[in-house]
Amino acid sequence: MDITLIWYLVPALVMFCCGVYGFLTRRNMIAMLISLELMLNAVDINFVVFNRYLFPHSMEGWMFTLFGIAIAAAETALAIAIIINLFRVSKNIDVRDATKMKN
């Protein structure tokens, strides 16, 4: 059987939708962040797959994924710093408690 482009896109889409679902339903901020990572990862897969299948001789999607990974790392580090700070203030990391910009 020939593995075509769509074979890779479907798992990526499922991963993305799982990320969306998790982001919308989980209340734990770290869980939300994990969902966010899922979405980012799905997007990275798409970039790579499109690059590989449609434009095998260039490297745009590849590079984009590389930068995406770097930025995801940065974003995660920062978000976790914020979450820990919030935890220090309100003793939990439920997103419903983080409705105030200032306290």
Next chain:
Amino acid sequence: MESVGSTIFYWIIALSIVIFSVLTVTTRKILRAATYLLFVLFATAALYFKLDYEFLGSVQIAVYAGGIVVLFVFAILLTTHPGDNSEQLASRKKVLGLVGALAAAGACGWALCSRCADIFTSLPSMENPTMHRIGEAMLGTGHEQYLLPFEAVSVLLLACIIGGVVIARKR
């Protein structure tokens, strides 16, 4: 036509991505969610390897699995007591999440179907990008070369380190 081994390898990857993704967002134990995420990331890395992007797969494992997930685990251990379950979700909340997810899936599916000519492309042959080529692409300034984003990301990472320290430090 792919070899049978390749096809089996694909199915392992695809199934683990789907299964572990769903588990990640449905488990009620946060530490398990992080673990499932790790599996998803590994599967993704394997996918990259399968598409002949070894460098990218290595980066995926090193940064995501080695860096980010460790960060998650630390954060989880810092902020939750072991054995804590997150509360049962209200059905309204679930419905909202499902609607959102399905809407996103529908929109993406629509977009995919509207380009059905492209999505059944077979895997073309390709020379693996050598380290030499990758290095030139990242540090060159010519066509399809990315020195400026590379430097920008460097600055961003620096800023993140400083910002993270500033935000998280004790007052």
Next chain:
Amino acid sequence: MDITIPILILAIPLFMFIFLGLVGVKMSHKLAGTLGTLGMGTVLILSYYTAFTYYFSGNPAFIDGTNRLQAVIFDQTWLQFTPSLAIKLGFLLDPISAMMLIVIPTISFMVHVYSLGYMHGEKGFQRYYAFLSLFSFSMLGLVVATNIFQMYIFWELVGASSFLLIGFFYTLPSAVSACKKAFIVTRFADLGFLIGILVLSFYTRELDFLPMTQNPAGVLASFEGASFLGASALTWALVLIFTGGMGKSAMLPLHIWLPDAMEGPTPVSALIHAATMVVAGVYLVARLFPLYMLEDAALMFITVVGAATAFYAAMVACAQIDIKRILAFSTISQIAFMMVSLGVASRNNVAIHEGLGYMASMFHLFTHAMFKALLFLGAGALIHAVHSNNYTAMGGLRKYMPVTHITFLIGCLAIAGIFPFAGFWSKDEILAACFANGTFWGIWMMMVAAMTAFYMFRMYFLVFWWDNPDYEKEHHGHRPHDPGLAMSLPLVFLALVSTVAGFIHFGEFVTFDGHEYQIHINWAIAGLSMGIAVVSIIFAGWLYAKKNDRPKRMADSCRWLWTAAHRRFYWDEIYLFITRRIIFDGICKPIAWFDRHIIDGTMDGLAFITNKASVAIKGFQSGKVQMYIWWYLMGAVVLGLIVAVCVL
């Protein structure tokens, strides 16, 4: 002639106004009053000198043989708008402005002196003198104006100073409403004046008086063919300019402000509302008289307005109680005499010298200023003595106030036109001019003259004869007495002037065309009018010399007429009706409704909708991150679908 003195004549009162206005509150009453009076005295001397130079020096700039010339002493460009349009300020000397240079400072100085006594101890004494100086400055600037725009500027300035002085006792609601009334009514009239100026200068391309008045044919030519609503544009311009004069000179139907203006201090009434400012309308017509001569329609209009006003005011004056109001209506009537006199001086009048009416008008202006100021100052003395404006509080005062009595009597005789007092001569000339124009006007004005004699002596008898109230009881042991020297001296001086002013050969000094004009007393008319005046006086004496019930019976026999006259023939009510019922209720209220409900309603509606919409959507800003995400996602999906549908 050197320009220093004319400039000083204008500058001193202006300086006094600024000086007293700025630092007056820091000085004592006595010092402020003395300074103001001294300033006015200086102006008086300088003006007399200027007028004397003009009339008697024989300077070729002023007189050519027997022909008096109009001389521009200086004319300084003030505002240069375009090369052809500039507003100038200047000083024009001609027979009438020189005459006004005698009248205004004389009366003003007398009032300054008189006020030292009359306004003694009043709050705002310094302010009062500052305003008096402002008025004197404005009035002098008005009469010496070289161009019509300068005249308009000073015209408004006298209006403003009149406003300030009527409202001097600004804590009294009646004074406040009176000054507003005076200002608003004259402002309306001045709108006509301004339009008239614009029309006139639009056609003639000229603001200066002399090029217009010395070349009436050219003015006529420049208006050639222009007409509007059946009347020529020149007639319109002249009538509109005269409208301004009607407002200032209180002609029908714009007279309503003058009786109320008596709320101001009495010396102010004497200065502004009897002698000087109210004759500005007459002066305006006289200044532009060569143009009015061109248009019989305009002259006819002036005559009719003047005659109607004279009769009306005389009727009303017979039924007033407040002595200042009687004098106010008398003033209106006498100014109307001057207007009529100008109006009948038509060029078609072949029977007599065309300038007779003009000369008579100016002569009457001169004499009237003297004796009316005298009467007002006398009334001020009476009010000062009995603390009431109404003759009902007076009576038998001749025994208590002999000086006031004699001077007031002289004033009454002068205004009634009894030989040899001043009014006799000037009124005789006016009547002669009227008869020369037409018997109707002559008889009409003679009747008004008889009424003048009657109402003046009615007042005189009621104040000085009639009953003898118990003053000591009413005023806690104080008997009314003659005022002090500061108030008596002006009375005596003006009484002397009123006695002898008629003997001036006025025709030698002020004539229409500058040529000397010999006054011939028309003894038939003079004798007749004086006879009628004497009869009127005797009649008034029969009614009012001793307390009796004849006046009451007479009033009862035609009660409606008396009431109507007492209520001034309901002019104020008519104005109130027009303003309240027609303008306010009929026009302003619908507009206000429109503003409140349609325009405001639209704005309120917008605010209401915005407010409701904000309340409705503020729930989105819940701070719940996941809801934000959900909406964001839906938006993204919809956008994606739109893009997919439209692009793909």
